[in-house]
Amino acid sequence: MRLDPSFIWTAFTLLLSAIPTTLMITAVAMGCGTMIGTSVALIRIYRVPVLHGLAAAYVTFIRGTPMLTHLLLIYFGLPYLIDGLAIQLGWSFRSVSIPMIGFAYISFSITAGAYLSEVIRSGLLAVNKGQLEAAYSIGMTTRQAMKRIVFPQAFAILLPSLSNSTINMLHGTTLAFTVSVVDINAKSQIIASSNWKFFEAYIAAAIIYWGLTILIERITAVIEKRINLYNRGGVA
C-alpha cells in the first residue's frame, strides 16, 4: 500500500462539511458547561445547604469516570427517564424523537460542567478577598459585587484554563461517533473505509483538528491581551 498524497486533499475538502458539527458540540458543551460550572462553583463556595453535598458528589463522580462512560450512560439511561416521565405526565413526547446529537450535547455539557466548576471555583477563590470587601464597602449587593468586580477578575485569571478546557472538549467530541453523530472524526472514518485510504483520511482529520486548536489559542491570546490590560504597568 502506498500513500496517496492527493487523497489527503480530497479527504480534507470532504471533511470540511463536518466542521460545523464538531464546533457546535464543542460550543454547546462549553456554553452549558460554563453555566453548570458557575452554579456548581457558587454552590460550593457559599456552601449552600443540601445542594452543596449534591454538587460535590456530581463533581467527583464525573471527574472519576471517563467521558465516554457519561455519553453511554446518557444515551442508554436518558430515554428511560424521559419516556417514564412522559407516560406519567401524559406527554406525547418520546425519546426516539431526540436527535443523536442531542445526547452528545447533554452528556458533554454534564462532563464539561464538572471540570469547569473546578476551574471556575479556583478562579473565583483566586480573586483577592479585598476586592469583594471593597465592593461591599461602597454599598454593592452580593450580586452586583459578583457581576461587576469578582467575575471579571476571575475570568481574566481562569482564561488560560478555560482555553485548555475548550481544546480538551474539541478533541473529546470525537467520542460522539459512538452515538452515530457524524463529526470530523466519524466522517474521516467513513471516507477512509469507503476508499480504503485510512492514513490519508486521518491525516486530513488531524490537520483540521490542529488548525481548530490553533484557532482557539489565537482567539484566547487576543482576548487575553484585551482584558489583561489592567495587569500591565510598573508598580504592583
Add this chain to the structure above:
Amino acid sequence: MIRLKQIQKSFGRHHVLKGIDVNVEKGQVVAILGPSGSGKTTLLRCINFLERPSDGEIEIDGITVQCKRPSKSDIHTLRKQSAMVFQQYNLFRHKTALENVMEGLVVVQKVPKEEARERSIALLKKVGLENKLDAYPSQLSGGQQQRVGIARALALNPKVILLDEPTSSLDPELVGEVLSVIRKIAKEGITMIIVTHEMAFAQDVASHIIFMDDGVIVEEGTPAQLFNFPKEERTRQFLKRYTPDGVYSI
C-alpha cells in the same frame, strides 16, 4: 450621629471586642489608637458589617441595626451609610482610577453616567490625581492608589468614612501626600473614624481620641487630654513607645 452600643465580637473562642461603646458627632474626626491586635481593625469592620458583630447595636444617622440577628437588607442599608479606606487600598484592579471612583455612584446610587463622571473627575482633582484618570491601579504608586481610595470613599457622600491605617502600607516618603489629603477633607467637616499609628497626625487632625487595648476602650478624650495627661497606665506605656522622647506637646 454614630452610636455603637456594647459591640461584642468573637472569632470562635477568641473574644476580640468586649463591649465597645462609641459616640461620634457629625463632623467629628475620631482617631483610634492602640497596640497591634487590640481589635481596632475588627471594630472598624464591624461598623460596615465586613465583620459581623456577635452582639450589640449600631446606629448611623437614624439607621439602627441590632447586631444579633441582622437581616440582609439591614446590613445593606447600614453599609450605604459609610465608606471605607483600606490599609491595602483594595482598588478595583480591573478598573481605572476614574472608573473606581465612578463605580459606586453609577451602580449603587444610580447617578447618571455623565454626572458621575464629572463628580468623579472633580474628586480626583481634589486628591491631586487629575492627570491619572485613566491609569489602572497597577500603574499607580501606593500613595496614588490610596488617594484614589479616598476619592472613591468621598464620592458616595457617606455619613462617615472609616479609614483603617491608611498610610501603614506606604513607603515613608509617600505617607505625607496621603495624610495631607486626609487633613484637607477633615477640614471640610466630613465625619471620619480613623485607625492610625501616626501619633502626630492624630493629635493634629482628630477632635477625639480613643485608646483601645485588648478589646476594650481604655481611655478616650480630646487629643490634649489624652496625649498630655493620660490617666491610665496602659495609655502612658503605649504613648511612650510611639512618641519620641516621651515628650508630648500640642
